[in-house]
Amino acid sequence: MHAMQYEITLPADYDMGIIHRRVATRGHLLDDHPGLGLKAYLVRERGLDGSPVNQYAPFYLWRTAEGMNSFLWGPGFRGLGADFGRPAVRHWLGAGLRRGPAIDGPAVGAPGVGAPATATRQIDLLPEGADPAEAVEHALAALPDHPELHTAAVAVDPARWELLSFALWRGAAPDAVPGTRYRVHHLSSPELDRLPVGRHW
Structure with a gap:
């Protein structure tokens, strides 16, 4: 598994409706992309959820390097x-994965059964x-x-x-979870069920 993200920070007065429309019209294009575990179309909006910036920041979990390369x-x-x-x-090199109980539950704030509404990222x-293996x-x-x-x-x-x-x-991220918070506007997950669960070595 390979994790990947890019962040496009936009002006403070940027019309984020442009990003919303972009995701609404193009998000489905990766819904069947070979080698893709998931792509979460992540957005931060200035003044919402404590964000100081407007940002489009998609996050990917790739099952194969070939799939990632064919996208890039x-x-x-x-x-x-x-x-x-x-x-x-x-x-980043994938080290482990957990499937949560909400993966098959009803969606809140995002399209599709089990679709997530928010995301958190901590680096x-x-x-x-430090021993890297112990940290992982x-x-x-x-x-x-x-x-x-x-x-x-x-x-x-x-x-x-x-x-x-x-x-x-699925809903709002728990307050106790640290890290940057995002809203999920679409989830493409063609091979999520093929990503190995647990430790990846």
């Missing part, structure tokens, strides 16, 4: 670059003397066990030694 070198990503400029793409730098094990054990949890993942960037914890929620 394909027409969809080229179109994004043509509209907003080519963003830096962050990438922590591993200290110089701790992060996996700390993945939330909550009735509103849809999917949660842990991943690592071994170049920066960053530990990523990401979670999708």
